[in-house]
Amino acid sequence: GNSVTQMEGPVTLSEEAFLTINCTYTATGYPSLFWYVQYPGEGLQLLLKATKADDKGSNKGFEATYRKETTSFHLEKGSVQVSDSAVYFCALSAYGNKLVFGAGTILRVKS
Amino acid sequence: DTAVSQTPKYLVTQMGNDKSIKCEQNLGHDTMYWYKQDSKKFLKIMFSYNNKELIINETVPNRFSPKSPDKAHLNLHINSLELGDSAVYFCASQRGALENEQFFGPGTRLTVL
Secondary structure: OOEEEEOOOOEEEEOOOOEEEOEEEEOOOOOEEEEEEEOOOOOEEEEEEEOOOOOEEEEOOEEEEOEOOOOEOOEEEOOOOHHHOEEEEEEEEOOOOOOEEOOOEEEEEEO | OOOEEEEOOEEEEOOOOOEEEEEEEOOOOOEEEEEEEOOOOOEEEEEEEEOOEEEEEOOOOOOEEEEEEEOOEEEEEEOOOOHHHOEEEEEEEEOOOOOOOOEEOOOEEEEEO
């Protein structure tokens, strides 16, 4: 079946540090890939997505590239801020099926 | 305007009680979901409705019963609450069953004492 594996947290960084959160997936066919973010006390919201191989999704300084050869969709940001502290979920959807979420990675950014 | 809303935001109750959580979306979407998020932030899908019809029913105890009176509403009723039901429950909506992006409500934190 389809599955998503993302790096365990929590990830603790200082402000302005570089962020990478790893995400790999297993899926039949060609899924769409997503990163969702959950700020404290809120629901999830879509951060970025990519629908085919080599697509790069980007939003709010975050980027992720759909790598079919390594079945990966790693999230990166060049300089994190305290306001980026949240839980980040990698997810996939294949052929309009339900979203399959990874376990989530807690990010804490210190000033 | 709030796109996906849930009530109540917090719910504290005793074991054995029956409670309901309501969800409404004003996005005109056809598909709605209920998720359960545990204390480790793990998200588990529970149910999905498309145009008031149940399309996903994961392995959930039958004490949980979703009800969709119309496609803008999906409520969750829980009978005989247990300690293990304590979690945050999220409602989400999606334009159609074949679309990808889901819009989440703010969550309902259920605490069973």
